[in-house]
Amino acid sequence: MKVKTIISSLILALNISFIHAQIQIHPSKVDVQLTNTGQSPLLQGPAALNQDGYFVWGGSVVKGEDGKYHMFYARWISGEEHEKFSDGWLINSEIAYAVSDYPDHGFEFVKVVLRGRARDGYPEAWDAQSVHNPHIKKFDGKYYLYHTGSKYPGKQPPGSPGAKLSKRDLVQQSQQLGVVTFDSIEDLLEGNITRYNKPLLSPRTRVKPNNVLNPSPKGTKSLPDNLIVVNPAVVFRPSDGKYLLYFKGNIYTPSWRGVHGVAIGDTPIGPFYPKDKYVFDVKDENGQLASAEDPYVWYHSKSQKFYAVFKDFTGKITKGEPGLAIMNSTDGEKWEQMEQSMFMPLELQLKNGSKVQVKRLERPQLLIDENGLPKVLYAACAIEGPNAKKDGSSFNIQVPLKGEFLE
Secondary structure, three states: OHHHHHHHHHHHHHOOOEEEOOEEEEEOOEOOEEEEOOOOEEEEOOOEEOOOOEEEEEEEEEEOOOOOEEEEEEEEEOOOOOOOHHHHHHHHOEEEEEEEOOOOOOOEEEEEEEOOHHHHOOOOOOOOOEEEEEEEEEEOOEEEEEEEEEOOOOOOOOOOOOOOOOHHHHHHOOOEEEEEEEOOHHHHHOOOOEEOOOOOEOOOEOOOOOOOOOOOOOOOOOOOOEOOOEEEEEEEEOOOOEEEEEEEEEEEOOOEEEEEEEEEEOOOOOOOEEOOOOEOOOEOOOOOEOOEEEEEEEEEOOOOEEEEEEEEOOOOOOOOOOEEEEEEEOOOOOEEEEEEEEEEEOEEEEOOOOEEEOOEEEEEEEEEOOOOOEEEEEEEEEOOOOOOOOOOOOEEEEEEEEEEEOO
């Protein structure tokens, strides 16, 4: 206990590392500079992925058979003639591909690899409108690109429960999960992928007090996969050979909050069967589930535990301020808060010695090394609140991490 106390004191005093049970993670400084190009401040440099004319958001990275690092990220068009940030990601998001020789900087755009199928002549497809939330995994030599897809179901009839919903909100309430598979990066770039006509996971309940598309029958009790399923995260469970698919749903008790569930499958493409119980289920002072989103989950074999990093809206899970929280689990289904529950605050330390407070740091994705330790954090970022903006002032930040296992 004395050793742990000393370590914890050093963490608080120096603000340079975070201890998570038996895993110690040291975030390094980020190779970017604070700039202001037009309306909003930005971070630009080798460790930030920006694109002129686009909002850039969540990115997920895998090391390829060629030794390079391959990023799949969400982007959507920006500009005064286009939708603001909070509408654009639902209406226009597509998944682009970038590559680098390095895991923590230097990513360069190559091409768009996935977009809403309406643009390819399939307006009725479940993922016709947009694709979002890329999450790349490699299992047994094959690539699996999990993502969110949505469609525009059309204006609802007068007097129906969804009649007052805007196009944006109708698309938002149509979000489901899917996966694209391919055997190699070369196949992906040549368009040799398998894209499925049906979603991987869909909501079982659609419970909301009002303004809801295709509501469940009155009296239905909402399940974790309520109204939407988004934010996919997939991990293999060694104990029984199952694949765990984590997702976010929305509940309204009494107001909106993001909650999570897990679905279990025998293969990386399912079929996945969702459990009825919530995961990451920390309660607030009113006994309500704390609002969170964007889980990334991995298994660390030496500690024989699963770890999850995700966005905590309120600080109820981090035990402090809003930021990126961390929890652990022995089976991937029942999760516990940790002594140090803050994975990273809404702050970045730059190589030039300065610190930058950010408004948004979310959709965390990690690159895990051969020892099961986080090597790089990839996070969607914006210095100022972007919701009302049209200027493309969001980016993906790459934060180097040094992890070690404390025997």
